[in-house]
Amino acid sequence: MTRVSVNKFEDWRTEARALLDAGTAPHEADFVDARSGQAALDLVPDPGPRPAAVTRVPRKFLDLAGMVSCFRDPNRWNLLYRILWRITHGEQHLLADHIDDDVEKFRTMEKAVRRDIHKMRAFVRFREVNTGAGLEYVAWHRPDHLIVEANAPFFVRRFGSMRWAILTPDESAYWDLKELRFGPGMPRSAAPGDDELEDLWRTYYGSIFNPARANLRAMRAEMPVRHWATLPETQIINDLLRNAGSRTISMVKEQPGSARLWIPERPTLPAMKDAVQGCEGCDLYKIATQAVFGEGPRGAAVVMVGEQPGDQEDQDGRPFVGPAGKLLDRALKDAGIDRDEVYVTNAVKHFSFEERGKRRIHKKPTGPQISACRPWLEAELGLIKPEVVVCLGATAALSLAGRDVRIQKDRGRFMDTRWAKRLLITTHPSALLRMPDRSLFDEQYAQLVNDLAMVAEFVQRKSA
Numbered sequence: 001m002t003r004v005s006v007n008k009f010e011d012w013r014t015e016a017r018a019l020l021d022a023g024t025a026p027h028e029a030d031f032v033d034a035r036s037g038q039a040a041l042d043l044v045p046d047p048g049p050r051p052a053a054v055t056r057v058p059r060k061f062l063d064l065a066g067m068v069s070c071f072r073d074p075n076r077w078n079l080l081y082r083i084l085w086r087i088t089h090g091e092q093h094l095l096a097d098h099i100d101d102d103v104e105k106f107r108t109m110e111k112a113v114r115r116d117i118h119k120m121r122a123f124v125r126f127r128e129v130n131t132g133a134g135l136e137y138v139a140w141h142r143p144d145h146l147i148v149e150a151n152a153p154f155f156v157r158r159f160g161s162m163r164w165a166i167l168t169p170d171e172s173a174y175w176d177l178k179e180l181r182f183g184p185g186m187p188r189s190a191a192p193g194d195d196e197l198e199d200l201w202r203t204y205y206g207s208i209f210n211p212a213r214a215n216l217r218a219m220r221a222e223m224p225v226r227h228w229a230t231l232p233e234t235q236i237i238n239d240l241l242r243n244a245g246s247r248t249i250s251m252v253k254e255q256p257g258s259a260r261l262w263i264p265e266r267p268t269l270p271a272m273k274d275a276v277q278g279c280e281g282c283d284l285y286k287i288a289t290q291a292v293f294g295e296g297p298r299g300a301a302v303v304m305v306g307e308q309p310g311d312q313e314d315q316d317g318r319p320f321v322g323p324a325g326k327l328l329d330r331a332l333k334d335a336g337i338d339r340d341e342v343y344v345t346n347a348v349k350h351f352s353f354e355e356r357g358k359r360r361i362h363k364k365p366t367g368p369q370i371s372a373c374r375p376w377l378e379a380e381l382g383l384i385k386p387e388v389v390v391c392l393g394a395t396a397a398l399s400l401a402g403r404d405v406r407i408q409k410d411r412g413r414f415m416d417t418r419w420a421k422r423l424l425i426t427t428h429p430s431a432l433l434r435m436p437d438r439s440l441f442d443e444q445y446a447q448l449v450n451d452l453a454m455v456a457e458f459v460q461r462k463s464a
């Protein structure tokens with residue numbers, strides 16, 4: 001019998017590959033869970049560096065196995081090895097066999113871990129703690145499974161712009177704005193308790209409270225009772241329920257998705273630029289390389305709003321740097337506007353595309369995606385308070401003027417808006433790049449420059 005002590009999934013992976021290559025059958029191997037405190041002392045000595053693995057392990061299995069490895073049961077390592085052995089010894093499609101005992105256990109564990117991960121995302125509550133070295137946020141949570149490491153990157157994406165610690169009885173995670181670190185588990189008493197900061201925190205929670213969860217019965221069913229102790233929102237739930245009517249209405253209007261939950265509590269342009277990387281307000285974050293936030297001075301008199309990042313913007317992480325951006329630069333210059341003094345952004349912050357072969361073809365964002373992303377744009381405009389907001393093309397116009405505009409009909413005249421003294425709709429530079437011939441291009445380009453010159457004149461008159 002070969003005994004192997006395993007602490008983490010990576011350990012198991014290395015050891016399992018070595019055993020597999022050595023032809024060690026599952027009944028000849030015993031994985032001992034180092035974390036459960038049962039690690040035996042008569043372990044085989046570390047044999048030193050191992051030869052590169054020769055057996056191919058399917059990627060799909062490894063992904064699922066990573067999930068299952070978080071399940072709180074010292075026997076999971078042996079189960080994983082047994083399944084791996086079977087998959088690589090003639091049962092490639094084992095995981096599709098839903099009546100197999102091993103597979104059933106594996107699936108049950110996987111599901112439990114996924115639920116627990118989801119629960120942690122929904123129920124972790126940070127408390128503000130002033131440590132003297134600045135604000136920190138601390139949360140205490142008791143997950144059912146060993147999910148802290150697997151789940152921590154989510155919290156980095158979601159709360160990347162604040163310094164935080166998530167303490168759990170098994171393990172703790174720390175984010176210092178640069179690096180994610182893990183440390184030992186902490187008892188409940190290590191986390192901050194009731195104090196005056198609680199009020200602040202409650203107000204925050206009230207403000208992002210999701211009335212869908214104000215259904216007490218559903219909450220109890222969804223949440224093991226022991227979580228209730230860590231949720232001060234249960235103390236204010238009656239207040240919230242009283243207001244839930246109007247909140248529900250405004251939330252429903254924002255369905256199916258909204259970026260609202262990802263907007264930082266104290267929105268500044270840099271904080272939002274960080275936070276937008278964690279946004280999951282609609283599906284677009286799943287395929288894009290990164291979110292592309294607006295760029296330009298906080299005090300800009302003019303905000304230009306495009307549609308969404310293009311292929312190049314998606315890769316560079318900056319708005320209007322591709323072909324449309326070059327054309328915009330030229331038009332701004334011809335209109336007498338310095339691009340460096342303009343704040344440039346988009347109605348939708350993630351690139352929407354379709355893959356055709358190797359190429360990524362721009363895909364128009366849908367109405368729900370545009371409304372899901374609007375909170376970012378509104379927050380940008382709310383901070384900058386420009387003199388003029390320029391909508392480049394129909395998507396920006398739809399987002400800010402709120403209706404279906406016909407560019408050719410509605411372009412080139414000032415309109416009222418709550419975001420600036422004036423709103424102006426004009427052609428998107430990408431549309432010019434698609435003009436079928438030179439004379440049409442010239443005509444449209446002249447109109448674009450003309451529209452931008454109106455903006456320049458308005459701003460100059462205001463500042464004169």
Ligand code: URA
Pocket residue numbers: 306307308309310313318319320321322324325346430
């Ligand atoms: N088109 C847009 O609308 N925005 C960009 O950032 C680039 C191209």
Ligand code: SF4
Pocket residue numbers: 258259276279280281282283284285291348349350369372373374376
């Ligand atoms: Fe969030 Fe907007 Fe990206 Fe959708 S497109 S995930 S709403 S930032």
